[in-house]
Amino acid sequence: MTAPTENLDFADIARREFDRAIPFIHPLDGLKGMASWLFEPERIIKLALPVRMDDGYVHTFRGYRVLHDNVRGPGKGGVRYHPDVNEHDVVALATLMTWKCALAGIPFGGAKGGIECDPKTLSKDEKRRLTRRYISALGDDIGPHTDIPAPDVYTDAQTMAWIYDTYSMMHPGQNNLPVVTGKPLDLGGSLGRDSATAQGLFYVLEHMVDMGALPNIPTLSGADVAIQGFGNAGRHAAKIFASAGSRVVAVSDSKGGIHDPEGLDLTQVEYQKDTFGTVVGTPGTKELGPKEVLEVPCDVLIPAALETQITTENADRVRSKVVIEAANGPVTPEADDMLAQRGIPVVPDILSASGGVVVSYFEWTQNLANERWTESEIQERLKATMYAATDAMVTGRAAILDRLDFYRETWKEATGSDEDLPRPTLRTAAHAVAVGRCRTATDQRGIWP
């Protein structure tokens, strides 16, 4: 096994993806320095959070909240509790949220937050005190029309309930439900939030198949699907694809993977995961290493676990007809290129993993209006939103390809380079649409003063 040749730093990848899209945003000359404003985070908040632990010791945690951009609406993004949380990564994740919201066409900018902690070692009371301290320290830097948190890695509906309660104690006498999404159903949460990411991903792929954008996949019924990760996104994806008639042939989790070319029995896989904490050992399946699932022959490969899983090291061993990202950043831009050369399109996270934030938007809208939408209303709206975002990416790419010579010439003139711009991947096209929308909104509002 060789090492990947590209830089795997998440923030560096975000920058490379942005830089690749810039030449395809027209009119280029109008950017005039705007690119750095569009990429720079608008606000970075760093907090020291003292918490009295159950044993009486006072531990000081580090917390962050980054508002990347709010030109199209208030910031929106999750809160992560993890030992690896740091300012650098939170900025990159907030940036990704800006592009996700813009491509989905929902009226939010990008934000992200996190606390450097090991949530597995914290008691429920310690987590509650930490969350309350974090939210009270953020004060009015979050709010229903400023910056709206949501769940992310190792935070859940309970954490969101504490966020709501803390904010509400600080702002009595008004409807504070829209300050946070991903809340429990009894506390203003929305139906459909749990499965939203996987469902949104399914709608994207379904629409691409229906519009003939994936000529190698005429239908999802009978398609073989492999999924890395069997958590919220991966498990829901497995069930949704199976109910559409696809055959889930391989899944994995952090302990390993399983494969059955005839199709896995998902009831058994779920039983195995819930009883033994891993999918490995499901009767009648062949065991795989955790990353081997990425190399199984299949029609649809869904990386739904971690970032930078498909790199220059293993991209040539992927044997699917399409890769569609459920995780944030599982395929590097360089691996994207290698897959594109082999005729394997990669549907990018900023489109295919945006179902969660779309249903968060629905929750916020319901909370503002004090309404409760039915499951079928949510699904109808989610489908329409994901279809429209997919159209924007596919037609955006087609429009760039139609005028590729023009973009190449303009770029050469602007930069003095004599190298041809590469043909844009779906990811580059999706970024060009998203960044272009933020740029247009900035132009329309005007640079203050």
Ligand code: NAD
């Ligand atoms: P999760 O914690 O519920 O599940 C993660 C899964 O990945 C688990 O099954 C875990 O065992 C598995 N895993 C961890 N390391 C692995 C490895 N080395 N090999 C194979 N599997 C491994 O998380 P989730 O909410 O499903 O999120 C998964 C990814 O999707 C993350 O990148 C997350 O940021 C992204 N995402 C999730 C949502 C959402 O709404 N849940 C929304 C957008 C993006």
